Amino acid sequence: MIDERKLDDCSNKIKVLQATNNVRELQTQIRDKTTARDRFVFAADRLIRLTVEAGLTLLPYSEFKVVTPHGFTYEGLTHQPGNCGVSIMRSGEAMEKGLRECCKSMRIGKILVTTDEETGVANVCYLKFPADIATRKVLLLYPIIKSGDTCVKAIEKLLENEVPQESILLLNLFATVEGARCLSEQFPAMSILTTELSETDIPTNFGRRYFGTD
Amino acid sequence: MIDERKLDDCSNKIKVLQATNNVRELQTQIRDKTTARDRFVFAADRLIRLTVEAGLTLLPYSEFKVVTPHGFTYEGLTHQPGNCGVSIMRSGEAMEKGLRECCKSMRIGKILVTTDEETGVANVCYLKFPADIATRKVLLLYPIIKSGDTCVKAIEKLLENEVPQESILLLNLFATVEGARCLSEQFPAMSILTTELSETDIPTNFGRRYFGTD
Amino acid sequence: MIDERKLDDCSNKIKVLQATNNVRELQTQIRDKTTARDRFVFAADRLIRLTVEAGLTLLPYSEFKVVTPHGFTYEGLTHQPGNCGVSIMRSGEAMEKGLRECCKSMRIGKILVTTDEETGVANVCYLKFPADIATRKVLLLYPIIKSGDTCVKAIEKLLENEVPQESILLLNLFATVEGARCLSEQFPAMSILTTELSETDIPTNFGRRYFGTD
Amino acid sequence: MIDERKLDDCSNKIKVLQATNNVRELQTQIRDKTTARDRFVFAADRLIRLTVEAGLTLLPYSEFKVVTPHGFTYEGLTHQPGNCGVSIMRSGEAMEKGLRECCKSMRIGKILVTTDEETGVANVCYLKFPADIATRKVLLLYPIIKSGDTCVKAIEKLLENEVPQESILLLNLFATVEGARCLSEQFPAMSILTTELSETDIPTNFGRRYFGTD
Secondary structure, eight states, X not given: OEEEEEOTTXXXXXXXXXXXHXXXXXXXXXXXXXXXXXXXXXXHHHHHHHHHHHHHTTSOEEEEEEEOTTSOEEEEEEEOSOXXXXXXXXXXXXXXXXXXXXXXXXXXXXXXXXXXXXXXXXXXXXXXXXXTGGGSEEEEEOSEESSSHHHHHHHHHHHHTTOOGGGEEEEOSEEEHHHHHHHHHHOTTSEEEESEEESSOOOTTHHHHHHTOO | OEEEEXXXXXXXXXXXXXXXXXXXXXXXXXXXXXXXXXXXXXXXXHHHHHHHHHHHTTSOEEEXXXXXXXXXXXXXXXXXXXXXXXXXETGGGGGHHHHHHHSTTOOEEEEEEEEOTTTOOEEEEEEEOOTTGGGSEEEEEOSEESSSHHHHHXXXXXXXXXXXXXXXXXXXXXXXXXXXXXXXXXXXXXXXXXXXXXXXXXXXXXXXXXXXXX | OEEEEEOTTOSSEEEEEOOOHHHHHHHHHHHOTTOOHHHHHHHHHHHHHHHHXXXXXXXXXXXEEEEOTTSOEEEEEEEOSXXXXXXXXXXXXXXXXXXXXXXXXXXXXXXXXXXXXXXXXEEEEEEEOOTTXXXXXXXXXXXXXXXXXXXXXXXXHHHHTTOOGGGEEEEOSEEEHHHHHHHHHHOTTSEEEESEEESSXXXXXXXXXXXXXX | OEEEEEOTTOSSEEEEEOOOHHHHHHHHHHHOTTOOHHHHHHHHHHHHHHHHHHHHXXXXXXXXXXXXXXXXXXXXXXXXXXXXXXXXXXGGGGGHHHHHHHSTTOOEEEXXXXXXXXXXXXXXXXXXXXXXXXXXXXXXXXXXXXSSHHHHXXXXXXXXXXXXXXXXXXXXXEEEHHHHHHHHXXXXXXXXXXXXXXXXXXXXXXXXXXXXXX
């Protein structure tokens, strides 16, 4: 379900959702500037759910024996407790619905990074994390990585709150190679899962289209 | 996302959803006789959606160029029109919600196969198909394949309605090897996608638990 | 939220959802022959949810004291256990999703009534009820009442299974005055909740449009 | 569906959702400190949807004639275009899902008001509105009104962006009488719809419980 891609000069690997036909169709609908908004939202929600499900495979599981209705023992799996989500506002919030549809009761924190329109400097101006976030695996939600600056600020805040890099899985829909490399270099122990790495053109208006504020 | 498994004496291949950890956890929750009903339904809905998404990758797509908001051309994909769903009552109806969540407007037909409790003979006693079903690809929905008899009756009705075997994709959650082989032998050109093949113990009470009529 | 309407010659009352503007808009979209199918389904789901919520107000509740996070006692309500849904196939199944969205774990039985195309006689050819249905309140789901024959057959089966008339609440979207009167006369202790009573023109193609089998 | 309540010294009226049994049960579950989080979220989502549906009845509609599949003319209604949602972060975001389930494609803006923990002063530190918000009706989403300070800040920003008071409908779940009076006095032409007015004890932890950051 996941391909791994080694960027030349990175110490770790970027994981990319397998480009099956349904995934490619969803990416196409999201990129198409003529897609009507309700169809855009539907396609985005599907792609986000597929990304979340693939991300869940990367979290730790334990063996778990259960008894079936016919009385047989079945050697199954259960996820280890202690995961949470953190969405980077604003576009990361579009991924909360998909996360909730796969993990009904997962705690979801939030962080707001704004970019100064003149200087281009990213700045954290709000955050709300689960109290015990340092002990949790964190699914960090952000759909579009261009330069990566916004994610850098958010990740720095997680680290300040004593979340180890190893505990962070950044779930992303579209990333530039440059942005992914930048994050990968700065946070080599963090995992990144995306659905597509591009040289240049990524749907930077994703959040505005999803919420209709374009 | 999909593994292929060659049954010894079958001419065609059974496709099996890759047994990633999240898939295995969902199978475990569905098999566990102690799972509460709302959790059972939530796990079933997730596994069904994953099966539907994997099934959609097997349908035909066409190349589709779109223009992005930045004015670039993107070489994408779009599914070919002319698909429909058919659920085999009653347990197949549990899969309609997941189908709808991936294919919002897909037409969904229905077929009721009942089994005589004394003779064990399966019998079709109701069907409602889209008028032009013979020209459509059919996602046939049935979660549990034990002997395969129920599916055989349903597939025969599709063939009577001039749907070619090649146009049928049976989406299934749990199958016995024997049942899958039986279907595969009788309908060698039909595709089957399941999440798990077992020697014996499969959750035959799936539909009753999903709908709460156990 | 509910208006009551006394039909001239009926002993009991038909309850009608208050015709607020949003309800009337949904009825308009469902009646409009030009409404696209995904919009039709969306409007139907909203109207069904409103009908289910209004229906839930008619079931029995008990006083229920709870303690708030601030330590105060709050005199609240809780529904009495022992309700279930029964959908009359096929169009009644369109109401299952809305029922589930308001009552996550409610058990849902099913009954298939077919009409002989030559004689016009309605006939029950399949049913699956929760085992203890005689002790439950039954939300009977059927969106379109024209002559009422289909509902009569279904209700007779409930009575055969020892469900008292008083325990049945028929949830309906569109009914003819004649059909509603017929049901009301035959089953005077049963409750009926609809969103609109019409002299003649009701959207009899509702189920086929919802499922796309027209 | 809606009751009106005149506060003694207010020039306008506060609208309160009718306290039917199902509404009271949902309020009880949300207030109950022992409610598990997935049940809390389910109850909140239902109550939010009922509030949104009731709020939609207060927006402007136009007469709209449609032709039914049987060829009859039906005198219906359609809502006037030009509505949008604005959620006040963070707890107001919990109401976005319910808004989306009733108004699939509605544009949703956002405003972040933070409260200085030392001085208690509320401050707007982020906002994102649809470009043409001044010409739209605004469904302002905020579930808990205690002092009303947070809403005051948000409403002031709407007014600065030239949204007339008359165009604002504040959708709320729980309000103190004092908070509602404060808003009503300051913005007499704005509409407020809530599900419950209390003297003191309101579930101020609503947002934290909904998102699991308590």
